[in-house]
Amino acid sequence: MENIFSLEGKNAVVVGGAGGIGQAIAQGLAEAGAKVAIASRSMDSLQRAAQEIKAACGLAVKYYTVDAAVEASVEALVTEAVRDFGKVDILVNAQGFNKKFNAEDFPMDAFQKMFDVNVIGVMMCCKHFGKHMIQNGYGKIVNLSSVRGRIATKGPGNAGYCGTKGAVDMITRQLASEFGQYNITVNAIGPTITETPMMTDVLNSRGPKARQDIADGLPMKRMALPSDCIGPAVFLCSDASGFVTGNIIYPDGGLTAIG
Template identity: 90%
Template sequence: MQKIFSLEGKNAVVVGGAGGIGQAIAQGLAEAGAKVAIASRSVDSLQRAVLEIKEACGLEVKYYTVDAAVESSVEALVVESVKDFGKVDILVNAQGFNKKFNAEDFPMDSFKQMFDVNVIGVMMCCKHFGKHMIQNGYGKMVNLSSVRGRIATKGPGNAGYCGTKGALDMMTRQLASEFGKYNITVNAIGPTITETPMMTDILNSRGPNARKDLAESLPMKRMALPTDCVGPAIFLCSDASGFVTGNIIYPDGGLTAIG
């Protein structure tokens, strides 16, 4: 039974894999048997992530630089990874960012930038890796979304983020519809606020009760960790999810159940 979760013989590219949830997923895929490459804009971040993964589990991962908001850079990533791996079976899109402004004051250049990275950048990766997967007759795509693609925040500031994640969720479903006939599944993972290195600094700035308050708001009564997304990612990248496509899995401690 465990073999249906094995990624032995599979090659994976994790865009946005140089930190946080993307790095945790990259390490998890490698531990499940896949050959893994991570991609991001920063060479320093990529080299740090490669070292941390090696120290954590003893496994090597490759890395490539890419600007996921530039189509020619994404095309080059596909060419380079296919050249090195022979084929790419798995694409994880973990890139994205958030800028918070009250809706009435939201700068449109920031709003557009969020859509360029969080939506258009993901679409470009799915488009170009999708062409390769269509030729192979097989593929697994996993997009990193958020609970904010499904439910809004009570406080202000997230019109851009919620908008991009809602768009990403619907794009995931439509890609699943179009790619299904080629034996390509497209799904998403929608976590809640997760204690990534970037979020740690934000939580620390909110005072000593920030983590406790977030934990108490969830049925599971604890903060989310990057590793909480690893199991869902392995499931969605393995044969265990062979008939699962167009879905969003929420490792959110129960937030969407009560939100």
């Protein structure tokens, strides 16, 4: 039986692939056989990520700068990727950020910026890469969502983040409905708090018990790592998920089971 999880012969673009979960997924797709490009706003971050991926697994990835909140920049990314790869089979949208404010004090400019990047940026990438995939009659789109698209936080501060991830979940389902006829699947991955390099700094600032407190709140009693998203991503980008679309997979240590 052929390896239905293999990505040999597939070309992938990971937007937001220059760090954290996006970088881990990019490396995982490359190790599964895909030719991979990462895209982000910072050339320095892209070069660092490409070097780290090469050092970790010996595989080279291409990289492009993009501002996913600017449609012309997204269109240019599609043009560059198609020029270099010939076609793009896989799109992973891993871009996004979080700013925390109590709801009654939430600055609307910060709220708007979060929706510009976390929602509109994802939709624009789906729109333009989706158009290319429709022409090819094949595609795999994976959006990085969060458990916070499904369940709220107990404490304040996440009205913006939860709102954007809920929107990503519904865009994922709707695009699955629209793109399915073209042999394109659209799914999402919804992790919990994950120890990315950025989150490591936050956790260190909270004191020695921060990680244990998070772990104790999960059935699996450990914090999530970026690598926990690799398996779900490879599955959703491979033929193994050929009849799976419009779904959100939660690598969350069981949080949504009890949340």
